[in-house]
Amino acid sequence: MRLTAPPRSTSLSSLFILPIPLGLLIIAYLAAVGRRPDIPESAQVDDPHQWGFPKWYGNRPTPFDYRSTSQGEEEEICDHPKNVLLFIDDSPQIPSALTLHSSITSSNRFNLTTISSFSPTWNSDLLPKENLQNAGCDQFDWIWKVGDDSGHADLGCGEGKVIRVEEGMRIPGRANVSLLTQPHHILKPEHKHDALKTTHGEGWELGLWTHVLPSSYPRPKIFYPSRRITNRRSIVYFPLRTTATKDYPKLPWGRTWSIYSPSRRSPPSPKAGEDPFSPNSRWRKFWLKEEERLAKAMRDAGICLFEGWQYGELDDRIAKAMLSGCIVATVPPQTHHDAFSSLILPLATPSSVSILPDLPVDNLNQLLHKYTNSQLQRLTLNAFISARNRLVPPSRLKGVESAVHIWEDGGRGYDFKEGFRWDCDSGHGGWCG
Numbered sequence: 218m219r220l221t222a223p224p225r226s227t228s229l230s231s232l233f234i235l236p237i238p239l240g241l242l243i244i245a246y247l248a249a250v251g252r253r254p255d256i257p258e259s260a261q262v263d264d265p266h267q268w269g270f271p272k273w274y275g276n277r278p279t280p281f282d283y284r285s286t287s288q289g290e291e292e293e294i295c296d297h298p299k300n301v302l303l304f305i306d307d308s309p310q311i312p313s314a315l316t317l318h319s320s321i322t323s324s325n326r327f328n329l330t331t332i333s334s335f336s337p338t339w340n341s342d343l344l345p346k347e348n349l350q351n352a353g354c355d356q357f358d359w360i361w362k363v364g365d366d367s368g369h370a371d372l373g374c375g376e377g378k379v380i381r382v383e384e385g386m387r388i389p390g391r392a393n394v395s396l397l398t399q400p401h402h403i404l405k406p407e408h409k410h411d412a413l414k415t416t417h418g419e420g421w422e423l424g425l426w427t428h429v430l431p432s433s434y435p436r437p438k439i440f441y442p443s444r445r446i447t448n449r450r451s452i453v454y455f456p457l458r459t460t461a462t463k464d465y466p467k468l469p470w471g472r473t474w475s476i477y478s479p480s481r482r483s484p485p486s487p488k489a490g491e492d493p494f495s496p497n498s499r500w501r502k503f504w505l506k507e508e509e510r511l512a513k514a515m516r517d518a519g520i521c522l523f524e525g526w527q528y529g530e531l532d533d534r535i536a537k538a539m540l541s542g543c544i545v546a547t548v549p550p551q552t553h554h555d556a557f558s559s560l561i562l563p564l565a566t567p568s569s570v571s572i573l574p575d576l577p578v579d580n581l582n583q584l585l586h587k588y589t590n591s592q593l594q595r596l597t598l599n600a601f602i603s604a605r606n607r608l609v610p611p612s613r614l615k616g617v618e619s620a621v622h623i624w625e626d627g628g629r630g631y632d633f634k635e636g637f638r639w640d641c642d643s644g645h646g647g648w649c650g
């Protein structure tokens with residue numbers, strides 16, 4: 218007996234009938250999907266891997282954004298803005314000085330005038346002090362100095378009247394309010410009171426030494442995340458702009474790792490008579506382009522690893538990455554430790570801290586093996602939310618204003634901010650010798 222039936226000839230009509238139930242199924246499916254209730258935002262914040270990113274992610278604003286006033290309330294119109302003279306030195310601080318410049322300009326609490334050693338009004342035959350005098354510096358409420366090419370020379374303006382704020386200084390301490398790049402720099406031996414007295418000479422008085430968190434511009438300006446799925450496990454190494462190409466570390470073989478090369482060009486000098494800080498100056502456009510290129514690289518990367526990761530320092534590169542949806546792999550920062558350690562991929566401190574340690578390839582592979590995709594996506598979103606709240610220019614500006622208030626109320630000395638801690642595990646800095 219034959220058990221197999223002879224092949225049936227497929228009737229032509231069945232070929233046409235088959236797609237009908239299939240089509241009905243597709244229609245039913247689409248109808249069901251269309252009527253599906255919206256996914257609650259809290260579920261998305263909790264597990265973006267499962268439920269997709271909330272709709273504000275990569276668009277603005279978010280419900281978590283920093284606001285200087287309580288929600289819904291307009292910032293009151295400021296009748297007496299502080300007159301600020303911002304003095305920017307040509308220095309590695311330039312991109313962040315431009316962020317500062319924009320944030321003061323857009324605040325109604327300030328009336329800003331900017332001067333720099335490459336402004337058309339600057340006379341390089343004169344001392345910085347004399348240039349500031351020509352700019353009428355004693356008429357201002359604040360002089361805010363960024364960067365330090367002219368040494369720690371006394372700016373000598375409006376003694377006893379003008380409040381001086383400084384940041385990014387090689388040798389801080391001349392100003393009434395000194396903002397340190399890292400809070401633990403307070404502990405440097407050369408920042409001891411006696412050492413400062415020796416540096417700054419007779420008559421020097423200790424002002425207020427403090428720190429405010431770094432910041433960078435979120436969307437629509439520059440740094441914002443992509444809603445497209447990036448390969449969460451692709452790692453981009455970001456060297457410093459000042460590091461020569463020949464000193465870049467060797468990347469492991471494969472497609473997971475890549476390196477970002479900042480442009481080698483130096484910024485164009487402003488055209489004769491052109492204010493470098495005017496929105497259309499070519500000098501400013503150059504920096505904007507550079508930042509946009511960097512932002513795109515961060516947006517397309519899964520994990521951002523910065524030169525200097527071994528020091529565990531929170532800086533504006535980390536702010537930029539978090540705002541761009543890139544997970545930062547770094548030794549957990551000692552300062553702001555509790556607030557930020559859960560927002561990064563925690564690398565182990567290398568056994569010896571050298572200037573250019575080997576890339577933490579094994580360490581990162583182990584971490585990526587341990588973290589699920591879902592955990593990684595949640596990390597991205599949590600870091601993004603925190604950065605939009607704490608690492609944006611308006612929140613930094615508020616931080617500086619409150620430091621000045623402390624100074625005005627008689628606050629002098631070393632201001633150990635909340636969350637400040639420093640142990641000697643990382644083997645450098647502070648009182649660790």
Ligand SMILES: *[C@@H]1O[C@H](CO)[C@@H](O)[C@H](O)[C@H]1NC(C)=O
Binds near residue numbers: 298300328330
């Ligand atoms: C803003 O600053 C400029 C330059 O110092 C000054 O001429 C002007 O009067 C200031 N405006 C206000 C409202 O203080």
Ligand SMILES: *[C@@H]1O[C@H](CO)[C@@H](O)[C@H](O)[C@H]1NC(C)=O
Binds near residue numbers: 424
């Ligand atoms: C700011 O500090 C300088 C230098 O210590 C001091 O001479 C000046 O009086 C201070 N400013 C004010 C407004 O007191």
